[in-house]
Every structure is written in C-alpha cells, then in structure tokens.
Amino acid sequence: MVAPAVPEITEEVLHDSIDARTESLLALRELGPPDLVHLLKQPVRNPGKQLGVYHHVTGVDASSSASLAAYINTLTYKEFGQSATTKTVEGTYCCYNAFSRVDMRVHAPFPGSVESYCVDERGEKRKATEELWLETYLCSVLRAYSYADDGTGDTIRKIMGVRRFNPVTNTETEHRFLSAAEQLFFRGWQLGSDSVVQVPNVVSNHLTTGLLKYFQTTGRYASGINLFEKLRSQNPEVASLLSKVLFMGNEEVEGVRILHEALKDSPMDYVMLDTQAEFLMKKAETATTPEQKEERLRMALGCADRSTIAAPSEFGTWARLAQVYVAMEDWENALTILNSCPMFTYQDKDAPLMPEPKDVNLPTLPETRLDEIDSEPESRYHEQVDPSLLNLRAAAYRGTFKQAYSILTEMTAKIGWDQLLKIRSNVFVMEDEYRSEKQETAQQAYPAKRNASTDALRGTPDPTANGNVAVSQASDDEDEDDAEKDTDGDSIAQTLVTNGKPDELERPSGAVDPDEAKKEAENGVEDHFSRLNNKRLCERWLDSLFMVLYEDLRVYTIWRTQMAQYRAQSMQYKKSAEEWEILGTLAERLQHLDEAVEAYRACLGMRFSPKALSGILKVFELNKNTRETVAATIRLVTWQYRWYSEFSPELLHTIRMLIEDEGAVKVRSIIQATNLPQNVLDLTHHYAALCATFRSSGTDG
Structure with a gap:
C-alpha cells in the first residue's frame, strides 16, 4: 500500500517549530499534540544554505528510538516538492509522553549516529529510559485513535499537514x-x-x-x-x-x-x-x-x-x-x-502552536486523484454564506453543552417547541411571574425570614448533588456571552411545522436570573411566593440553551417555509454549497434526518463535501443501503487519503460492518464494480484487507 504524500511546511527561522513545541510543553493538558517531524535540508547547488521543513504525524511506531529514526529515514528517500533539488542533512522526531509529561526526541544526522533523549516542561534534557519509551508508545497509539478524523474532515482541517497512520495493523x-x-x-x-x-x-x-x-x-x-x-x-x-x-x-x-x-x-x-x-x-x-x-x-x-x-x-x-x-x-x-447537570468548561485536544511559516507545500499523490474531490478546495473559497447561518451558536457547542443541547433537541423533536415552552414554564420560575408575585406580596410582612431562592428550589436535590458549584464556574467561562439574551428586533418566523400542523414559533420568555434571586435573598428581601413553591430556578446555561435552540428553530423554519413557497410556484430554491452544508448540519442537529439528507444532497450536487457525504452515510448505514454506503465510503476514504490520512476508525468500522452483514466477497465485488479509477478503489480495498487481517466476522477463512 502506497504511503500518503508528505506535506512540507517551511520555517521562516531554522528550528523555529521545535523551539515553539518546547515552549508549549508546560501548557499541555491532554494526550499532547501530534508528533512533530523536522528535517534540515540544503540545496544541492548551494550547500552553504540550509532550510528547515516540518510536518506532523500520528500512528508511527514510537516504541523505540530505532523505529522513529526509521521513519525519518523513509523521508530521505522520497522526492516530493523541494526534495528533488535538496538533500536532507538531519532529522528530528518529537513524540509527547503524557504519562511523564516529557517530549521524547530522536535526532538523526546524515550520516551519523542516532541520539535519543527527552525534554521536560522546563526545556531541560533528560535521559530516555525503557520505561519512558513504553509510556510514549502507548500515548502514540492513543493519540492516533483520539485525533483521527471521523470522516467529516473537521479534524483534518484543524491542523495543517498531518499524516495519519494506523498504529495497529x-x-x-x-x-x-x-x-x-x-x-x-x-x-x-x-x-x-x-x-x-x-x-x-x-x-x-x-x-x-x-x-x-x-x-x-x-x-x-x-x-x-x-x-x-x-x-x-x-x-x-x-x-x-x-x-x-x-x-x-x-x-x-x-x-x-x-x-x-x-x-x-x-x-x-x-x-x-x-x-x-x-x-x-x-x-x-x-x-x-x-x-x-x-x-x-x-x-x-x-x-x-x-x-x-x-x-x-x-x-x-x-x-x-x-x-x-x-x-x-x-x-x-x-x-x-x-x-x-453539572457543566464543565470544554477542554479541547492539544494542538501544535507553530509560528507563521515561510512557505507551505501540500502535494497530491496520483493515487488519490478524483475529479469531484480535486475541485473541492477551489470552489469553497468563492462561496457566499448568509450571515444568519454563520452565527448559529449551537454549531460551536462541545462537550457537556453539546450533549445537553442534544437532549433538549430530542425533546423538541418529540413534543414540539410550543409544548416544550409550556413544560419549561411549569418547571421553572419565569421572570414575569416572579415580578408579578413579588409586587403582590411586597406589602405583606412575615415573621419568618424566607427567600425566593430557597422557596423556588424546594423539592430539588441537594445543592451540591445538583452540581451548582460546577455550573457557576462553567457558566462564567463558557456561556457568559450566550446568557445575554439578544432582545433586539429579531423577526419571528412565520410558521413551525409540529406534527404536521403549522404553529407560531414563539420566542421563549426569560427565566428569572438565579443570581438575582439569590442576591435579593442575601440582601434580606422577604418574599413569599405561594404559587412558586414547587418551581425551580433555571440555571443560566440552560436558559441560554433555550435561546440558542430558538435561533436554530427560527432559521430552520424560515428555510422550510421558503422551500415550500418556492416549490408551490415551481421555482428553484438557490443556496451556495456552503449554505446547504450548514443547513444540513442544522437539520441534523435538530434531529430532522430527512431534511438533513435533502440539504446534504443539494450541497453535493454543487461540489464535493466530506461533511455532507458523511452525514448522508449515517442514513445509508441506518437504512442498510449497501451500495450507497460503499459508494460514499470510497469517496470519503479517497478524500482522507488526499489530505494525508490513511486511517479513520469510523470508516474502518463502516467497512467492517458491511463485511459482517454482506460478506467480504460481496463487498469487494461492489467496490470493484464501482465506476471509479482503480487507484481510488485500491484505497478502500486496503480497509477491507485490514478486516481480513483481523479475521473479522464475514471475511474469508
């Protein structure tokens, strides 16, 4: 199997990338960034001049200094981009050990002997022991799986020029x-x-x-x-x-x-x-x-x-x-x-922080050439996108906020927006009723000192069990901006289809601010809210989620309403490919799969999009559409390989499940019968061969 091409990022200053990696070691919190491979080159015609190039990589065997030196050695025999006119003088491989929090490094001069050592968080050199190599190897495998792309291309686009290999073959x-x-x-x-x-x-x-x-x-x-x-x-x-x-x-x-x-x-x-x-x-x-x-x-x-x-x-x-x-x-x-739910600030995967490069060379292998994929990068740059689609905040949710939002959208998909708002007002203290009740009882006096916070929270779990301490910090860190409800003239969408009936899309009224209620209680304000005794205070982050959900539903409703109007008049509804992709993810987020597929297909009709094709692939798998699943997987595997990734756990899983359901012979036949170049088909055959190596269910022998 041919290896992916080697991207080359040229440094402005020699060894800048290695210095930047050393400086970032103290800030690493997760498994560490992808491995860094730095090559020092000199032009054949000008030996006095030196050039520093680098790329990132995951999945390389990091069990010893010899295996990393072997990887560097393979690069010296390849000729991509500038390599035809330059020769490699030395190479350095950096691989992070998250157990001991050191960066393992192998320095290989040509010619010369290999040197291995590690650098700690203070930038000091230490001896590389067998125990450290064992830890480094395990971290390397975990990174390869954790930082692999899921098929959508989102992970690939985060870091430029990363070669991804399968660590367990x-x-x-x-x-x-x-x-x-x-x-x-x-x-x-x-x-x-x-x-x-x-x-x-x-x-x-x-x-x-x-x-x-x-x-x-x-x-x-x-x-x-x-x-x-x-x-x-x-x-x-x-x-x-x-x-x-x-x-x-x-x-x-x-x-x-x-x-x-x-x-x-x-x-x-x-x-x-x-x-x-x-x-x-x-x-x-x-x-x-x-x-x-x-x-x-x-x-x-x-x-x-x-x-x-x-x-x-x-x-x-x-x-x-x-x-x-x-x-x-x-x-x-x-x-x-x-x-x-206690909410936590999202901790993203460690990513390399590199200085601005002098030059970037992202070569393409002939084996990955496919017209519909090759035209993708150019067309993306010229697409117009409606600002309202770019500002949907739910698309940026990660971690606990993303999961909580998913639960909220599941409820909305099952009972509708209006019913969800009714339940919300039944459960939580709304601002209007809080003010109204407060005014009614302002003239009354009570012997016992009570407060809105404790009354409103009567019957809920213990505050510590409720996760309020964790919520307050997460709210401040992650959702402070979201909590500010934008009440400026947002136009309410005309109709929202719920269970087949058009209903008015109501903007959610504000829940009482728990901080304000507690502050009034601390200031000694004595209120007795008889009607609110069994209601809770809505956390700021959840109140914000309702506003974000409203924005999603508003844009979705306008889209579906306009689509219906255009169809009724036999007119074509026009959007750019990028806009169709965003609408597809919006519909998928709101758990309207049929509408998501419709948008994704419209996007793919205009240009290739791994996100759109990956979204459709989920539905193909769900509906057991074998041929469509194979066709989509071939294109996604090719796109991944085009961007230096020969390994995606999700795509390997898709192939394995196809083989389990249909048998290896049938799947290989369907792949081979696809009307695409043989070099492209071979990339997907490689995934099928992995299943045979692991003797997966449905493979021969």
Whole structure:
C-alpha cells in the first residue's frame, strides 16, 4: 500500500517549530499534540544554505528510538516538492509522553549516529529510559485513535499537514499495544479524560476510552475480554469495562451476570450503574410490547437515579437520568434533571502552536486523484454564506453543552417547541411571574425570614448533588456571552411545522436570573411566593440553551417555509454549497434526518463535501443501503487519503460492518464494480484487507 504524500511546511527561522513545541510543553493538558517531524535540508547547488521543513504525524511506531529514526529515514528517500533539488542533512522526531509529561526526541544526522533523549516542561534534557519509551508508545497509539478524523474532515482541517497512520495493523502490533496497556492500565487516570468526565478514575480516562474505541473499530472483542478479565482480578471496578466489551460482542447474558456480581460488592460504583442503565435503555428500544418497554425503562431509571447519588458531580450520570426520563416521556422530570447537570468548561485536544511559516507545500499523490474531490478546495473559497447561518451558536457547542443541547433537541423533536415552552414554564420560575408575585406580596410582612431562592428550589436535590458549584464556574467561562439574551428586533418566523400542523414559533420568555434571586435573598428581601413553591430556578446555561435552540428553530423554519413557497410556484430554491452544508448540519442537529439528507444532497450536487457525504452515510448505514454506503465510503476514504490520512476508525468500522452483514466477497465485488479509477478503489480495498487481517466476522477463512 502506497504511503500518503508528505506535506512540507517551511520555517521562516531554522528550528523555529521545535523551539515553539518546547515552549508549549508546560501548557499541555491532554494526550499532547501530534508528533512533530523536522528535517534540515540544503540545496544541492548551494550547500552553504540550509532550510528547515516540518510536518506532523500520528500512528508511527514510537516504541523505540530505532523505529522513529526509521521513519525519518523513509523521508530521505522520497522526492516530493523541494526534495528533488535538496538533500536532507538531519532529522528530528518529537513524540509527547503524557504519562511523564516529557517530549521524547530522536535526532538523526546524515550520516551519523542516532541520539535519543527527552525534554521536560522546563526545556531541560533528560535521559530516555525503557520505561519512558513504553509510556510514549502507548500515548502514540492513543493519540492516533483520539485525533483521527471521523470522516467529516473537521479534524483534518484543524491542523495543517498531518499524516495519519494506523498504529495497529495486525495481530502482532495488537499484542504489543494491549501488553503496554495492561502494564500501564492503573496509571491511565494520569492521562486525563474526555471533557464530559469531571474526575478521571481507573475506568474513565483517555486510556480506557482509546481501548474501547479500538475494540469497537476492529471488532477484536475476544482480545478485549481477555485483557479486562486479567485486569478485573486486580481491581473489581474493571467489571464495567469488561461488560461493555461483552455487550459489544453480543454476549449480553455474560455481561449482565458480571455487572450483577460486581455491583453486589460495589453497589455504589457509578460507572457500573451507568453501564447498566445504558444497556437497559438500549433493550427498551428493542422491546416488543409497551409493557416490556416500560419495565426496562423503570429498571434503567433505578440504576441512573442511584448513579447520580454515587457521583453527584459527574455530568454523565445526570445526563443519563435525563435521557431515561425523555425515553419515558416524563418531560417535566427530564427538564428538571437536565437543569441539575453539572457543566464543565470544554477542554479541547492539544494542538501544535507553530509560528507563521515561510512557505507551505501540500502535494497530491496520483493515487488519490478524483475529479469531484480535486475541485473541492477551489470552489469553497468563492462561496457566499448568509450571515444568519454563520452565527448559529449551537454549531460551536462541545462537550457537556453539546450533549445537553442534544437532549433538549430530542425533546423538541418529540413534543414540539410550543409544548416544550409550556413544560419549561411549569418547571421553572419565569421572570414575569416572579415580578408579578413579588409586587403582590411586597406589602405583606412575615415573621419568618424566607427567600425566593430557597422557596423556588424546594423539592430539588441537594445543592451540591445538583452540581451548582460546577455550573457557576462553567457558566462564567463558557456561556457568559450566550446568557445575554439578544432582545433586539429579531423577526419571528412565520410558521413551525409540529406534527404536521403549522404553529407560531414563539420566542421563549426569560427565566428569572438565579443570581438575582439569590442576591435579593442575601440582601434580606422577604418574599413569599405561594404559587412558586414547587418551581425551580433555571440555571443560566440552560436558559441560554433555550435561546440558542430558538435561533436554530427560527432559521430552520424560515428555510422550510421558503422551500415550500418556492416549490408551490415551481421555482428553484438557490443556496451556495456552503449554505446547504450548514443547513444540513442544522437539520441534523435538530434531529430532522430527512431534511438533513435533502440539504446534504443539494450541497453535493454543487461540489464535493466530506461533511455532507458523511452525514448522508449515517442514513445509508441506518437504512442498510449497501451500495450507497460503499459508494460514499470510497469517496470519503479517497478524500482522507488526499489530505494525508490513511486511517479513520469510523470508516474502518463502516467497512467492517458491511463485511459482517454482506460478506467480504460481496463487498469487494461492489467496490470493484464501482465506476471509479482503480487507484481510488485500491484505497478502500486496503480497509477491507485490514478486516481480513483481523479475521473479522464475514471475511474469508
């Protein structure tokens, strides 16, 4: 299999990129940035002049200095861009070790001997030991999975010039990966965790997330079961991970048995309780009768409720409980629990901070040439986009805010916007009723000192369990701007189609500011709100989410209304490709899949878009459209390879599931029968060959 092309970013000042990486080490908080490869070159005709070029890479074997030096060596024999007129004098490979928080470096002069060392956060050199190389290797594999693109191209566009390789290509490299994971497993919490986890622990961290993603991508469940069985003997908490892999491999009875036994010993392990709740919710979706569904959701409710008691400061436990209430169609409780979620400031993946380059060379391999893909970059630059589409704030949500918004949009999709507003006013204290009640009772005096905050919150969980402390900080950091409700003349959209009937899209009224209510209470204002005793104060971040949801629905409604009007008049509704792509993501965000596909198709009719094609691919997979799935996957694999990525876990998973459902022979035949150049088809055959190497279900032999 041909390797992706090598991008070259030329430095303005020699070794600028390495110096910038060294300076950024102290600020790293996650798994670290992609590996940096720096080459020092000199023109063949002018040996006195030197040139510094670099690129980034993930998935290279970082188990030793020899393997990294070997990668540098492969670059010296390739001739891309300036390489034809220059020769490499030396190379430096930098790979971050997130366990010990050092940057492992290999310096390879040509000719000369290889030097390996590490640089700590203070920029000081240290000796590279075998233990440090083991940690570095494991971090490298986890980065390759964590920082891989999901097919949409969003990750690829974040950092320029990154080559992405598959770190585990056969059973031998799998053994090395799982052996390293086993040795360092109980230090995994040191790596941190996803942004929705407040406190990393033994079973919730970047290492366990990477392991579960690997098993899900490759289908190597037996290897995962074997690993977690060994680790469970050392720590019973690992039972939650073991059961998750068993559920992935459809060994549900064994998974339930292990969870049941483990919870006898640790009845308040929140990860096990959450795993149980998640499993029961999935079983409720496949229930054959309403009674069976109700029973399974009732059991899921018990598990989810107890997990919030076991881990009151974790977002995931409260979000799961809210999801259970949504599935039970208990809307008031769903909104109440959503309001209780502790929100965290989103911590993005570490990205390299490089100085402005002198020159950028992004070559293309002949193997990736496909006309519809090659025309994509040029056409993007000339597209006009309506400002109202660019300013949709929900598109920028990440982490806990994105998940909370998803729960809110699910409720809206099921019951409609008007009904959601009614439930909101039933659950929370609205500003108008707060002012009205305050005026009515202003002349009354009471012997007992009470305040709006405690009255309004009567009946809610304990404030610390409610996550208010975490919310206040997250609100200030992440949602301060969103909390300011823009009440300037926003035109209300004409109609909103809810359950087939057009209704007026009402702008949400403001909930009372909890800070203001508490401040008045602290100042000794004595109010008695008899009608508000059973209502809650809506957190600022959730109040903001309602305003953001309104903006999404307003733009969506205008779009659908205009589309209907144009069709009624047999006129073409025109938008640029970029606008269609944004409308597609908007519809998908609001959980209107048919409308999302319609917008994505309109975008693809004008130019290639990995985001649009990836959105359609999800629907193809859902509907088991094999040929359409294959056609979309081939194009996405080619686009990824065009931008130096030979590995996407999501696309590998898609191919694996196709083979599992249809068989390898049929899938290979469909790929080969596609009317595209052979060099393009070979890229997707490579993914299918990986499945055969791992002996996935449906492959020959």
